[in-house]
Amino acid sequence: MWGPLGAWVYDRTLSRAEETCLADWRRALLENAHGDVLEIGAGTGANLAHYPPAVRRLVLAEPDAGMRSRLKRKVGERPEVTVVDATAEAIPLPDRAFDVVVSTLVLCSVESPGRSLAEVWRVLRPGGTLLFLEHVAAELPGRLRWQRVLEPGWRFMAGNCHLTRRTEDAIAEMGFALEDVRRESIRKVAGVVRPSVRGVARKS
Numbered sequence: 001m002w003g004p005l006g007a008w009v010y011d012r013t014l015s016r017a018e019e020t021c022l023a024d025w026r027r028a029l030l031e032n033a034h035g036d037v038l039e040i041g042a043g044t045g046a047n048l049a050h051y052p053p054a055v056r057r058l059v060l061a062e063p064d065a066g067m068r069s070r071l072k073r074k075v076g077e078r079p080e081v082t083v084v085d086a087t088a089e090a091i092p093l094p095d096r097a098f099d100v101v102v103s104t105l106v107l108c109s110v111e112s113p114g115r116s117l118a119e120v121w122r123v124l125r126p127g128g129t130l131l132f133l134e135h136v137a138a139e140l141p142g143r144l145r146w147q148r149v150l151e152p153g154w155r156f157m158a159g160n161c162h163l164t165r166r167t168e169d170a171i172a173e174m175g176f177a178l179e180d181v182r183r184e185s186i187r188k189v190a191g192v193v194r195p196s197v198r199g200v201a202r203k204s
């Protein structure tokens, strides 16, 4: 878990990547957000500035107290936004309550991607979408080897962040139809977290 210091370090560590590419990717992805939206693992609120006016209600779920406290400060007084203490594996919200679920750099860190995606599926309305941006296992064998070697220590230091998850496959296996998928290297971060995938996953 992150705690207050970890949350501060997280923001500092990602700041150059945000300037170079991540903020643009977040903005483009979140242009698809509308209606009732749930964000899982909302962290310190890096996506907040990018939600369009078409979002009517925004629920930000974040289980880590340090992250949540920075998140609440960033939200301030916005009546359409609620912050809740919840993991993606146990979302304390009703079935089919959301048009859109957002997950950015989260499915690497959850205990169970399968249970998390099952919860995302449950809370989405039919036709609803999961907007995702995740770092994943490398396609290059050399880089994948390094990811495997470094993964145990990385998980320990970076809030259970796994380096070798095949998140796109896990999303497809849950039954989502993948649209507009892009694979790109995240710039200005360590080589082992550069491979990324982002896109829209639709619940039938």
Ligand SMILES: C[S@@+](CC[C@H](N)C(=O)[O-])C[C@H]1O[C@@H](n2cnc3c(N)ncnc32)[C@H](O)[C@@H]1O
Binding pocket: 002, 040, 041, 042, 043, 044, 045, 046, 047, 062, 063, 064, 067, 086, 087, 088, 089, 103, 104, 105, 106, 109, 110, 111, 112, 159
């Ligand atoms: C790398 S940070 C990403 C934060 C933010 N989504 C972003 O895009 O910057 C991973 C986040 O996932 C959260 N997290 C860890 N385990 C989780 C779980 N089981 N369910 C939901 N979120 C979790 C962490 O507390 C942290 O805020």
